[in-house]
Amino acid sequence: MASERRYCYTGCCTEWEQEIHLYIDGELSPAGCERVRRHLAKCEDCACFYRVVEREEQLLSGRLRQKVAMSAVPSLIADQVMDVIPSLQPITWGQRITKPVWAAASYCLDQNRRHYALAASMLICVIGVLLTMRIGNVEEEHFVHIKRNGTLMRVTLFEPIYISRPEGEFIEFPDGSLAYATYDTWFSVNAYQDEGGTSNVGTDRRLSLKSGELYLDVRPAKEGFSVICPNSRTMVFGTQFYIRINSGPMKETTVVVRTGQVSVEKLGKDQMASTIVEKGYMTKVFSYNGTVRMRIPYKADPLLMKRLNLFNEAKEDRSAQRLVPLLDVISKNGVLSRSGSAPEPPILPDILPQQAGEVFE
C-alpha cells in the first residue's frame, strides 16, 4: 500500500490541487496557508501529493538553473552594456529641440529663405545649448570615493546606488566605516568627507536609504553619521547597527543596535520626537492612522541580533557569501523575499499601540 501511495499525482482531492500549488508557490494569504495546512494534516492523499510535488519542483528548478548556468551570466550584462554605451548617443533635451529646428532650417534654406532660417536656427540652438548646460542653475557636482566589494569607484553625492547582486555588497566609506547592503537595496551617499574627492557638502556623514537593508559598522569620529529614511533619521557617532526600510507604500523603518547607542528621530508633519536606542535594543518608526509614530525602544528581536552578529563576523574579510544564510533566514521568516514581493514586517505581538507609554505621539 505504501508503494501505491508514493506517487499520487491524481490521488489528491481535486478541489485542493490548485490550492496546494498556490501554497507551494507562496501565493496564498496567511489565512489561505493555514487552511491548506489544516487540510494536509487531515488528508493523507493530499499530504503525499504535496510532499512529492514540492520536492520535484525544487529538484526541477535546481536542474534547470544548472542547465542555464545561472550564476555568471546576468552580472556580465551590465559590464557589456556599459562598455558599449559611451559610443552611443541618447537623445538629450537639447537635441530634442535642435533636431527639428535643423530640419525646419533645411527646408527654409531649400526655399532660398536663408537669412530667416539662419537667424531663427541660431537663436533656437543657443537656447537648446543653454537648456542642456543648465546655465543659471548649474549644479556643481560633488563626489566621494567608496569601495564596492573591494573595487574603488567614484560616486556622485545624492545619486541612487542600487544593489543588484543576490549576495549583497560590502560598501567601504573613506573613513573606514563599513556597510553591508542586501540585494534590492536603494540608497545614496549625501555627504561624506573624502580627501580624494572633489568636494563635500558639509562635514558630517550622511546616507539616504530609499528601500532595503543596511548593516553598518561606523567608525567613531567627531562628525556624526546619519541615515535618513522617508520617515526617520538615525544618527550615531560610532557604533554597529542595522537599519531597514520597506519598499511598500506604508513606510516602516526598523533600527537595531549591536554596540554603542544611536539617536533615532521620527520625521513627519507632526511634532518631532527622538529617542536613544541602546545596545541590544531596537525601535520602529511607522505610519499609524495618517501620522508617523515611533516605538519606545525594546529588547531587540533575537533573529535581528543574530544577523548583526553575523555581519560583525563577516566584516573582517568582507565576505558577502558568509552573509548569504542571512538572506535564507530572512526569506523563511517572510520578512523580505528575494523575489521582491515583500510581505510587510510583522509588528511584534508584545508591543501594542494602546499600552500606555508604548508609542510616541
Added chain:
Amino acid sequence: MVHKAEVTLINQVLNGRKECYRPLVEKYQQKVFLLACSLVRNAAEAQDVAQEAFLQAYKNLHTLKDREKFGPWLYGITRNLCFTALRQMKVQPESIETLPSQEISNVVVMRPPGEDGLDIVETLLAKLDQLPEKYQVLLRLKYLEDYSYQEIAEMLDLPVDLVRSRLFEGRRLLREGMDRIRRVENGQ
C-alpha cells in the same frame, strides 16, 4: 511599486549622464536575461538578446512616455527581440499566444531504477520541452527564479489570473501520464 530612484535615474540619463544607466541595467539584468532564456531557451542567445534589449532601451529612452513603466517597457523590447531571434533561428513565432505547440509525447524515457528524485526530474525536464510554448515559458520563468505570479505577468504582459491558470494547467500536463506509468511500474 516603481521606485522614485528609477525615475530619477532615467531623467539623469536623458540629461546626458550615461553612467546613471548602470544601476538600471543592474536592477533589471537578471529578469531580462531570464525572460530571454525562457523564450529562446539558449543561454548564449539570451545573453545577446538581453544586451541588445538594454542598448535599444538606452537609445530610445526618450520615447518612454511614462517613466514609471520602464520595466514593462523593457520587457516588451526583450520579448520582441526574442521573437526576432527565434525567426532567425527559423522557429517562426509571432507572439506567445501563437508560438507553435508541440504534441505532448506519450513516450516517456524509461531509465533504470536509481535515485528516484533525479530520474523523475530528468523525465519531467524532457516533458517540459514538449509542452506547448504558452505553458513552457511560464514554467521556465517560475523554475528559474521563482518569480511571483505578479512578476511573471509583468514580464510577459499577461493578466495575473491567466498566469495562475496556465501554470496550473502546465504542471498538470507535465505530470500527465506519469502516475499511470508509475502504477504500471508498481505492477498495477
